[in-house]
Amino acid sequence: MSDNHLPTAELQALDAAHHMHPFTDGNELAKKGARIITKAKGVWLTDSEGEEILDAMAGLWCVNVGYGREELADVAARQMKQLPYYNTFFQTSHVPAIMLAKKLAEIAPGDLNHVFFNGSGSDSNDTNLRMVRHYWELKGQPERFNVISRWNGYHGSTMGGGSLGGMKGIHAQGGLPIPGIHHIDQPDWWSEGGDLSAEEFGLKRAQELEAKILELGPETVAAFIAEPVQGAGGVIVPPETYWPEINRIIEKYGILLIVDEVITGFGRTGNWFGSETMGITPDIMTCAKGITSGYIPLGASIVSDEIASVINGSEFAHGYTYAGHPVACAVALENIRLLEEEGIVEHASKEIAPYLKEKWEALVDHPMVGEAKIVGLMGSIALTPNKATRAKFKAPGGTVGYICRERCFANNLVMRHVGDRMIISPPLTITKAEVDILIERARKSLDEALERIEAEGLNV
Ligand SMILES: *Cc1c(COP(=O)(O)O)cnc(C)c1O
Secondary structure: OOOOOOOHHHHHHHHHHHOOOOOOOHHHHHHHOOOOEEEEEEOEEEEOOOOEEEEOOHHHHOOOOOEOOHHHHHHHHHHHHHOOOOOOOOOOOOHHHHHHHHHHHHHOOOOEEEEEEEOOHHHHHHHHHHHHHHHHHHOOOOOOOEEEEEOOOOOOOOHHHHHHOOOHHHHOOOOOOOOOEEEEOOOOHHHHOOOOOHHHHHHHHHHHHHHHHHHHOHHHEEEEEEOOOEOOOOOEOOOOOHHHHHHHHHHHHOOEEEEEOOOOOOOOOOOOOHHHHHOOOOOEEEEOHHHOOOOOOOEEEEEEHHHHHHHOOOOOOOOOOOOOOHHHHHHHHHHHHHHHHOOHHHHHHHHHHHHHHHHHHHHHHOOOEEEEEEEOOEEEEEEOOOOOOOOOOOOOOOHHHHHHHHHHHHOOEEOEEEOOEEEEOOOOOOOHHHHHHHHHHHHHHHHHHHHHHHHOOOOO
């Protein structure tokens, strides 16, 4: 079906004429033309010219089981034939939503036993924002309205999600952040650690949460939201001192903890959830992406017994038409079955992650690579002209990262850049042989990027 398409140039022209791309400079893309992906299998994408590309990003961090799993397509087709849609608003329910909620309650840590379904990560965080404020209203503490989050965190791009996130480029457009959201600094030691050791710095950045709570007044704070490991911010793995100190502060002031597991959930960090990897106890967990391996959109807010018991006490005036969509829930259930029964999470964690870690960390021998960070199957490298001083390039941040990304793309490797960090998050099903190809192409691309950077004098 997808092999029989218009020539690439015509598709690109139509794309430019009618299709508006997210997070893209439309005119710039129109000039060079989008790369058109026509099919995929395992970790491999095929484009409209027949080139095979190693997808080291699993799409947008989501295709955890890899591409081309017919089981997921079959389940979707069967569900569409049996019950393609029904809502869960008006005292009705259906089997896929019930069974998926039960399954999520089983695999989610602690007392996270209740699921509110959404359509994406962004609108899950909008749900969470309204839910934590409403929770405190019901508890007779309506003044707990403030939510604290972090600069350079990512929680989506809706009004709520974009406000909770700390991306200045998002805040600059459309009147964000909305009221009652406050940001503290991120635990990015490489860029912002100065003379402190990583451990000292982690502690210091965690203590900013306490300072912010005291500044706002502890009785006005509803919740803190964070990703266990920042994803879109550049795969920032926090120093080991960070989360224990955050835990202490959350407990001391009795505020709610929303853990955004949209990337870190479903095996990405070596456990089922990043909360387990980082030793965190969420009151609410945000899920999307890997919940269906990206085969179909679905988001979920998984909440604690305590929150559910309060929210369930009256009508929560919130919900989306596609909440708990039967086809999406059926696909998620099958996806989780594959992750579990084929031991994909365990294999990725025990076999692939250590192998990838060794090769990834060895990239620091490249002249342009400062630190290499990796947890489970999400990793980043920091590009720098001087490793000892952690210096920045003589060009606006992201210039060198972009050059490197372009070289990767030309070498048929999808590796993203965030500023001057390069990031990977491959399907959990990547093999050791494919890891070798990933690293080989990454090195080649780094070499080519360095050549160009030297030619342009950006590294002095
Ligand atoms: C992608 C992402 C989101 C937003 O999810 P969408 O499905 O794109 O709306 C939220 N939080 C994190 C941590 C993400 O990576």
